[in-house]
Amino acid sequence: MNMIESLEIDRWSGPFPAEAQKSALDALESGKVVFCPNLAFTLSDEETTLLSSDFASGKAKNxxxxxxxxxxxxxxxxxxxERLHGMLRRFSKGTAQLVAGLFPGYGRGIEQARTSYRPVEIVGRQTSxxxxxxxxxxxxxPSRPTHGRRILRVFSNINPAGxxxxxxxxxxxxDFARKYVSAVRRPYPLEPSLLAALGITKGKRSAYDQIMLGLHDKGKLDARYQREAPQTEFAFPPGTTWLCYTDQVLHAAVAGQFALEQTFHVDIAAMGNSERAPLKVLEKIMGRSLV
Structure with a gap:
């Protein structure tokens, strides 16, 4: 299955042709990465001074x-x-216009979350x-249960060195979920309530949230899976933008420096086809409600 779908648009705000909207929605909800090769987020001359890893605190990668x-x-x-703040606000506004123009059916079912800047080189970065x-x-x-809401993210490569x-x-x-779902640890009695009461999570984890965290960990900790799992390498050049549901698309960022990212949360009810959502897929596999 080809997991990358190209979308030939070159502006951040609509109106976009109905065919482009339909193609983007189907690809996105099918679990593909929607790649916009002609959609660049251009920095102002003043903002180019922000292209340095020195802006990162060292305690956080983003x-x-x-x-x-x-x-x-x-x-x-x-x-x-303040200049950094302005760049992030501008990217936030641009991505909001893009998503509203491409997916008008999401309407009030979409919420804009954090905007991030990723100035640190991925290669050589050490972590658990x-x-x-x-x-x-x-x-x-881990700390923000979604109860099945989707995680939509928009990325732009702003690397100045090509x-x-x-x-x-x-x-x-x-395919991925079926490999691990039966091995995911079930929460202890009262565990979700206790985590919420202690402020470790913002609200109680649903069974869905517990399973998604387990799938995240099981896949990462399985060295054989990481070596042998089917995967395709794709290089997103500078001056391009891409978006996907990162709660659905298995992905790994293996190289690159200087990118912007915007997160949105989408209600399942707002989707064009809610049966494609991870919640519905997992409920079908397990034969029970998970929220």
Whole structure:
């Protein structure tokens, strides 16, 4: 199965042709990466000074903007923090226009979450296997239960030196899930309530959240799977943009430096075909409700 679908658009806001909307929606919800080879996020002359790994605090791999509070996290104290804030706000606005124009049916069922800047080179970055995004995985939030809401992310490569951002894209979600779902640990009695009461999670984890976290960990910790799993390498050149449901697309970011990313949360009910959502796939496999 070809997991990359090209979309020939060159602007961030619509209106987009109905055929482009239909193609993008079908590819996105089918578990493909929608690749926009002609859609660049162009920095201003002033913003090019932000292309340095020195902006990262060293404690976090990404710098992020919280849209609800307007706060930036993960950056070292720097005189250009306000300029960094402006770049992230501009990317946030552009991606909101893009998603609204391509997927008008999502309407009020979509919520914009964090905007992030990734200035650190991926190659050579050391971390624990569970946190290592160089390994194939689906996204799941340990502290923020989604209860089945989708995780949609938009990425742009802004590397100034012509360096691609390289991903490995794996097999379809259902094939992956069937390998591990029976081995995922079930929560102890009262565990979700206790984690929420202690503030470790923002609300109680559903059975779905527990399974998604387990799938994330099982896949990353299985060295044989990482070596032998079907996967395709794809290089996203500078000046390009791509988007996918990262809770569905098995992906690994293996090389690259200087990228922007925007996260959205999407209600399953807003989808064009909700049966493709990981929640529905897992419920079909397990034969029971998970939220």
């Amino acid at each position: 710098i992020s903007l919280d849209p609800s509070k307007g706060e930036i996290r993960g950056t070292a104290e720097h005189s250009e923090t 296997p569970r946190k290592d995004d160089k390994l194939l995985h689906v996204d799941a939030f 360096k691609a951002r390289v991903w490995h894209v794996g097999e379809p979600f259902e």
